[in-house]
Amino acid sequence: MILVYGPTLCEAKHRQTRVVRFPTRLRFIINTMRHLHIDPKLFIQNRDRLKARLMPGSLTFVNANDILPTNADGTLLMQPNSDLFYLTGIEQEESVLALFPDHPDESMREILFLREPNEHLKVWEGHKHSREQAISISGIRNIKWLSALPTLIRQLMCDADHVYLNSNEHKRAVVEVESRDARFINHLRAHYPLHQYHRLSRIMHQIRSVKSDVELNLLNRAISVTKKGFERVAKATRQGVTEYELEAEFIHEFTRNRCKFSYNPIIAAGENSCILHYNQNDQTLKNGDLLLLDVGANYANYNADLTRTIPVSGKFTARQRAVYEAVLRVQKASIAGAVVGKLHKDWFKESQEMMNQELLQLGLIEQKDIDDQKPSEPACRKYFMHGLGHVLGLDVHDVGLMHEPFAPGWVLTVEPGIYIPKEGFGIRLENNILVTENGPMDLMADIAIEPDDIEALMAQ
Ligand code: GLY
Ligand code: MN
Ligand code: MN
Numbered sequence: 001m002i003l004v005y006g007p008t009l010c011e012a013k014h015r016q017t018r019v020v021r022f023p024t025r026l027r028f029i030i031n032t033m034r035h036l037h038i039d040p041k042l043f044i045q046n047r048d049r050l051k052a053r054l055m056p057g058s059l060t061f062v063n064a065n066d067i068l069p070t071n072a073d074g075t076l077l078m079q080p081n082s083d084l085f086y087l088t089g090i091e092q093e094e095s096v097l098a099l100f101p102d103h104p105d106e107s108m109r110e111i112l113f114l115r116e117p118n119e120h121l122k123v124w125e126g127h128k129h130s131r132e133q134a135i136s137i138s139g140i141r142n143i144k145w146l147s148a149l150p151t152l153i154r155q156l157m158c159d160a161d162h163v164y165l166n167s168n169e170h171k172r173a174v175v176e177v178e179s180r181d182a183r184f185i186n187h188l189r190a191h192y193p194l195h196q197y198h199r200l201s202r203i204m205h206q207i208r209s210v211k212s213d214v215e216l217n218l219l220n221r222a223i224s225v226t227k228k229g230f231e232r233v234a235k236a237t238r239q240g241v242t243e244y245e246l247e248a249e250f251i252h253e254f255t256r257n258r259c260k261f262s263y264n265p266i267i268a269a270g271e272n273s274c275i276l277h278y279n280q281n282d283q284t285l286k287n288g289d290l291l292l293l294d295v296g297a298n299y300a301n302y303n304a305d306l307t308r309t310i311p312v313s314g315k316f317t318a319r320q321r322a323v324y325e326a327v328l329r330v331q332k333a334s335i336a337g338a339v340v341g342k343l344h345k346d347w348f349k350e351s352q353e354m355m356n357q358e359l360l361q362l363g364l365i366e367q368k369d370i371d372d373q374k375p376s377e378p379a380c381r382k383y384f385m386h387g388l389g390h391v392l393g394l395d396v397h398d399v400g401l402m403h404e405p406f407a408p409g410w411v412l413t414v415e416p417g418i419y420i421p422k423e424g425f426g427i428r429l430e431n432n433i434l435v436t437e438n439g440p441m442d443l444m445a446d447i448a449i450e451p452d453d454i455e456a457l458m459a460q
Pocket of ligand 2: 307430
């Protein structure tokens, strides 16, 4: 049992002043999620940010993700829908949010539809949110069961002029499976063909780009657990250990700290460190190898994204150290360069120019390669063939407006690398930073990165 909050909560800072009253009996609730309870102010504020951007007479729906099938009757664990979580804090399957900010009937302005708990579900699947719990998580007062959805869709649609519907518009997404949101769109368009439909994702990308203080606290918790995991693994790294044993060390630290993996961890020794999306994690470590660890903890759906490259023996060779220091210089300069107003493409180009010079010093390219390079194919791409970084948040490669200048509140990864298969190693270093008015803030500044600090950590 955890103390959640008292009977009233004032939300005065935003567009409208609102007072949300919670019944006193909600003072204590059972925490049904792995992470600690989050003050629903976060989700109330997030909904206010969305409402401020909708046209008058607008209705919007956001659906949970499907539980995806595997083989036979198997399923994957459900991945909460990031937009639904951002707007409600709800992670339960089949949930639907309806927002109609200027509906004349106040009770219709925010409705959350949930699976109705029953004895059968309780036996087979366990706990489902009660109305009271859903209110305490989301701050939404009007909780309905899914059986009411068809009737209420009709009522809401008949009063709406504009309907915003959600879809995955991440530029790099490969969408081959129809989502619940996609099925919902098909249903509405078939039954209400004369409405004006709009894309919710444009607005979601805008508002999710700028992280609030509460979101940053959640992300910082994910980062601090990632640090614990990394330090545990650095101390356990030695010749003869396998990549999957180190994966288990991360799981140990993440799970006991209420976290999951942000993504399948990359634990890549020796030549595997040159495989950008390596995820077999099944090889044995050897002295002389480098070990690339690209791993992050996910806390309350917020993702950390760390990369460190460490020597299996505990000591870098002179050559490994020289390449490592080159990557570190590019990373430090790129962190310093992530200032308000910078365009992502310019930031990336600056890093490529620095990398060209580093590769020249390392003898990996020649001046002629730089002189002859095409703008679209800088010389460094032979050894640094991926991007410099991405926005980070509820998704690892988060949604955001990447053509717009960096703005305060953006969180970015900074992850240059040099991969030299013919020398049997690759080095990537990745930190997570916050763009602020006063310059970039390194959220991973306390995770060892200097080669001497890495060696000292491994010697412990
Ligand atoms: N691990 C995913 C990335 O670094 O982008
Ligand atoms: Mn990463
Ligand atoms: Mn990354």
